[in-house]
Amino acid sequence: MTATATSARSDLSELGRSETALRTFLHGLPGVDQVGAEQRAAQLGTRSIKTTAKAEAIDLAIRMVDLTTLEGADTPGKVRALAAKALRPDPADPSCPHVGAVCVYPAMVPYVAEVLRGSAVHLASVATSFPSGQAPLEIKLADTRAAVEAGADEIDMVINRGAFLAGRYSEVYDEIVATKHACGDAHLKVILETGELATYDNVRRASWLAMLAGGDFIKTSTGKVPVAATLPVTLVMLEAVRDFRAATGRQVGVKPAGGIKTTKDAIKYLVMVNETVGPDWLHPDWFRFGASSLLNDLLMQRTKLTTGVYAGPDYFTLD
Amino acid sequence: MSERVAVRKTYKLFIGGKFPRSESGRSYLVQDSNVSLASRKDARDAVVAARAAVKGWAGATAYNRGQILYRVAEMLEGRREQFVALGVPADEVDAATDRWVWYAGWSDKLPQVYGGANPVAGPYFNLSAPEPTGVVAVVAPEAPALLGLVSVIAPAIVTGNTVVVAASPAAPLAAVTLAEVLATSDLPGGVVNILTGRLPETVPTLAAHMDVNAIDLTGVTDPELAADLEVKAAENLKRVLRPAPQGHDWSADPGLGRMTSLLETKTVWHPKGV
Numbered sequence: 001m002t003a004t005a006t007s008a009r010s011d012l013s014e015l016g017r018s019e020t021a022l023r024t025f026l027h028g029l030p031g032v033d034q035v036g037a038e039q040r041a042a043q044l045g046t047r048s049i050k051t052t053a054k055a056e057a058i059d060l061a062i063r064m065v066d067l068t069t070l071e072g073a074d075t076p077g078k079v080r081a082l083a084a085k086a087l088r089p090d091p092a093d094p095s096c097p098h099v100g101a102v103c104v105y106p107a108m109v110p111y112v113a114e115v116l117r118g119s120a121v122h123l124a125s126v127a128t129s130f131p132s133g134q135a136p137l138e139i140k141l142a143d144t145r146a147a148v149e150a151g152a153d154e155i156d157m158v159i160n161r162g163a164f165l166a167g168r169y170s171e172v173y174d175e176i177v178a179t180k181h182a183c184g185d186a187h188l189k190v191i192l193e194t195g196e197l198a199t200y201d202n203v204r205r206a207s208w209l210a211m212l213a214g215g216d217f218i219k220t221s222t223g224k225v226p227v228a229a230t231l232p233v234t235l236v237m238l239e240a241v242r243d244f245r246a247a248t249g250r251q252v253g254v255k256p257a258g259g260i261k262t263t264k265d266a267i268k269y270l271v272m273v274n275e276t277v278g279p280d281w282l283h284p285d286w287f288r289f290g291a292s293s294l295l296n297d298l299l300m301q302r303t304k305l306t307t308g309v310y311a312g313p314d315y316f317t318l319d
Numbered sequence: 320m321s322e323r324v325a326v327r328k329t330y331k332l333f334i335g336g337k338f339p340r341s342e343s344g345r346s347y348l349v350q351d352s353n354v355s356l357a358s359r360k361d362a363r364d365a366v367v368a369a370r371a372a373v374k375g376w377a378g379a380t381a382y383n384r385g386q387i388l389y390r391v392a393e394m395l396e397g398r399r400e401q402f403v404a405l406g407v408p409a410d411e412v413d414a415a416t417d418r419w420v421w422y423a424g425w426s427d428k429l430p431q432v433y434g435g436a437n438p439v440a441g442p443y444f445n446l447s448a449p450e451p452t453g454v455v456a457v458v459a460p461e462a463p464a465l466l467g468l469v470s471v472i473a474p475a476i477v478t479g480n481t482v483v484v485a486a487s488p489a490a491p492l493a494a495v496t497l498a499e500v501l502a503t504s505d506l507p508g509g510v511v512n513i514l515t516g517r518l519p520e521t522v523p524t525l526a527a528h529m530d531v532n533a534i535d536l537t538g539v540t541d542p543e544l545a546a547d548l549e550v551k552a553a554e555n556l557k558r559v560l561r562p563a564p565q566g567h568d569w570s571a572d573p574g575l576g577r578m579t580s581l582l583e584t585k586t587v588w589h590p591k592g593v
Contacts, residue, residue: 308527309527309528309529309554310363310366310524310527310528310529310530311529311530312370312528312529312530312531312555313530314529314530315529
């Protein structure tokens with residue numbers, strides 16, 4: 001990444017002003033070695049994490065979970081129950097930490113806010129006509145403002161993939177900037193929807209684009225398309241946030257979402273974070289898992305470590 | 320021309336319809352053959368596979384389960400010589416085949432014999448229906464190697480349970496060969512899972528596992544181990560089948576006890592019309 005490491009900070013902030021400058025910069029990023037990235041991710045996935053290290057990894061992973069429900073069938077009762085679970089994931093064990101955040105649709109934010117008020121659990125809301133992002137900008141911004149007013153302190157926006165794939169980078173850039181502005185104090189997570197970006201090169205470009213435009217987090221997926229978070233895609237994004245910090249001094253978080261269901265998967269991601277960007281990112285402020293069923297598996301593994309007996313799903317809540 | 324080298328078989332585990340080696344990589348020697356030595360984690364994997372298979376197997380029609388058990392008998396008949404070569408007497412193979420057929424016949428009859436309408440004092444239909452309890456851990460008896468094994472597996476699965484079988488450490492070859500029969504008889508993967516190795520390594524894990532619903536201790540000969548397993552099983556109120564202190568006569572009429580002790584009864588009240 002010598003090209004970016006040598007870029008002056010002032011250069012990067014000027015990029016958004018012209019389509020040409022943005023395109024030149026994004027297409028000037030070095031290409032991703034696909035085979036290398038996949039092999040590296042697979043190799044990191046073979047690390048064996050046991051006993052006390054595993055216990056720490058599980059607790060950290062629980063703190064990093066964005067407990068998510070994004071269904072048409074979500075009801076106030078269901079999201080309240082989910083928020084209660086976020087505060088105290090394992091009612092039988094007070095030493096179990098709370099999760100990072102609850103993630104819901106904007107219409108469900110007020111009900112979750114009631115439950116989470118005064119706690120350290122964040123309230124995330126998807127916005128900008130999630131999951132497709134195919135709506136006029138004004139509507140997306142109104143969506144964002146409504147979620148923030150209702151009590152969300154984190155906004156998960158989707159980028160305009162149609163514009164990105166058509167090469168209209170400044171349109172994507174401007175939308176992110178406008179959404180960031182609409183967020184006010186709320187943190188902005190930018191969903192790249194990597195399953196629709198087709199190549200790792202596009203993932204790297206979209207990551208840089210989102211960070212340049214002011215995103216506080218870059219997130220892999222909506223969970224609504226067949227291909228969600230994968231280890232190699234997350235590796236590419238982690239490399240991007242590492243290089244971005246080296247170039248600008250600003251740290252950006254990463255959130256893989258969708259398809260992470262087991263403790264084993266989660267620990268593979270944590271190993272990759274540690275090996276790629278280092279312990280600075282091993283904190284819920286800088287790395288999150290977008291997941292729903294993952295939490296129960298983490299709790300079952302945690303129970304296994306504390307009791308020595310394999311746990312069963314009958315003893316944990318259905319979400 | 321060089322002399323042909325015989326292909327020797329490694330006897331592997333049977334988990335989720337596949338034949339994996341033990342995750343520990345260990346094996347032990349039985350009758351000059353290498354047999355996988357299952358670990359605690361293999362037991363865990365087997366329970367996961369068994370749990371995943373419950374929905375489909377318990378949800379299959381009783382008639383369909385009966386057909387599949389009959390198919391097992393057909394396949395076993397075809398592999399008769401293979402079992403004889405392992406040292407199982409020919410008449411024991413025949414008796415084991417007949418036992419599959421016998422249990423196959425019970426699949427759609429047991430609910431009629433064991434369930435039914437109850438007379439109640441009120442304007443209600445009151446119906447009791449037997450349902451499978453779920454995942455059953457089974458410790459297979461050492462002898463007779465094949466007939467004993469079939470006599471503990473068939474009654475558990477015919478009603479819709481799935482099983483994790485700890486094969487007898489002394490007689491694992493018949494168990495793994497039976498797994499090959501099961502794998503070729505339309506039995507969905509995960510309904511029967513077979514672990515070979517030392518009982519004290521795998522069985523306590525199964526007895527304590529919160530996602531196992533019942534445990535059949537038939538093959539446990541050490542009374543202390545049996546008591547310990549029963550204590551572990553009490554944690555989540557597993558159904559426990561105790562080993563018979565006087566031993567079993569496996570050639571006798573099996574009776575319904577092995578099937579009915581691994582069932583739950585669902586009773587439904589339904590108002591009668593006027």
